[in-house]
Amino acid sequence: xxxxxxxxxxxxxxxxxxxxxxxxxxxxxxxxxxxxxxxxxxxxxxxxxxxxxxxxxxxxxxxxxxxxxxxxxxxxxxxxxxxxxxxxxxxxxxxxxxxxxxxxxxxxxxxx
Amino acid sequence: xxxxxxxxxxxxxxxxxxxxxxxxxxxxxxxxxxxxxxxxxxxxxxxxxxxxxxxxxxxxxxxxxxxxxxxxxxxxxxxxxxxxxxxxxxxxxxxxxxxxxxxxxxxxxxxxxxxx
Numbered sequence: 001x002x003x004x005x006x007x008x009x010x011x012x013x014x015x016x017x018x019x020x021x022x023x024x025x026x027x028x029x030x031x032x033x034x035x036x037x038x039x040x041x042x043x044x045x046x047x048x049x050x051x052x053x054x055x056x057x058x059x060x061x062x063x064x065x066x067x068x069x070x071x072x073x074x075x076x077x078x079x080x081x082x083x084x085x086x087x088x089x090x091x092x093x094x095x096x097x098x099x100x101x102x103x104x105x106x107x108x109x110x111x112x
Numbered sequence: 113x114x115x116x117x118x119x120x121x122x123x124x125x126x127x128x129x130x131x132x133x134x135x136x137x138x139x140x141x142x143x144x145x146x147x148x149x150x151x152x153x154x155x156x157x158x159x160x161x162x163x164x165x166x167x168x169x170x171x172x173x174x175x176x177x178x179x180x181x182x183x184x185x186x187x188x189x190x191x192x193x194x195x196x197x198x199x200x201x202x203x204x205x206x207x208x209x210x211x212x213x214x215x216x217x218x219x220x221x222x223x224x225x226x227x228x
Contacts, residue, residue, distance in 0.1 A: 035216055035217075042221070043202055043204075043221060043222035043224065044219065044221050044222065045155075045204065045206070045219035045222075047216040047217075047218075050216050091154060091155070095217075099145075099157050099160070099170075100145070100157070100206075100217055102154045102155045103154060104153070104154045105154050
């Protein structure tokens with residue numbers, strides 16, 4: 001079965017600085033998707049960024065980018081120019097042939 | 113991407129009672145999913161609901177406790193039955209999205225359930 005590990009329960013960053021959230025996963029599948037979701041206190045799960053495994057190019061969405069290392073099974077999220085609105089729980093998720101599998105999440109605090 | 117309306121957004125219920133949570137999608141979707149998120153925890157899949165067939169439950173979840181309906185391609189309900197304080201959680205529905213799994217799963221806004 002696939003597993004997703006987020007080793008940082010909590011992270012903090014100063015406003016306007018850059019922070020990287022870590023995620024590793026384990027799978028025997030060759031074709032899959034990886035996602036980062038943001039969950040603010042409102043509880044809404046918001047898709048931040050997605051990556052398809054066969055694409056070597058790292059995905060980028062405005063201030064959010066990933067470092068996808070397929071061989072290492074690593075999928076980290078970099079947030080540049082952090083804003084107060086970025087404060088939330090961030091979940092890494094794996095989507096393959098079966099169900100979506102989530103990591104335990106990283107709570108990001110943004111300090112003004 | 114689809115928009116999912118979930119209600120109620122929160123409820124406080126007496127133990128032993130049942131609560132039905134509804135999710136309405138603004139487009140037709142094949143698969144819908146129900147998750148439980150216990151306090152401070154990640155999301156755990158309860159079941160997958162396809163229109164016209166019985167829901168498929170994950171290990172540790174049973175139909176008698178969490179009956180699911182999927183009457184059409186835009187609607188689903190999850191009932192939490194015979195509730196106990198251990199059922200206090202956030203419950204979320206999601207869909208795979210009409211464009212396919214790669215484009216991400218859309219989630220409802222969640223139902224915060226407190227059982228007293």
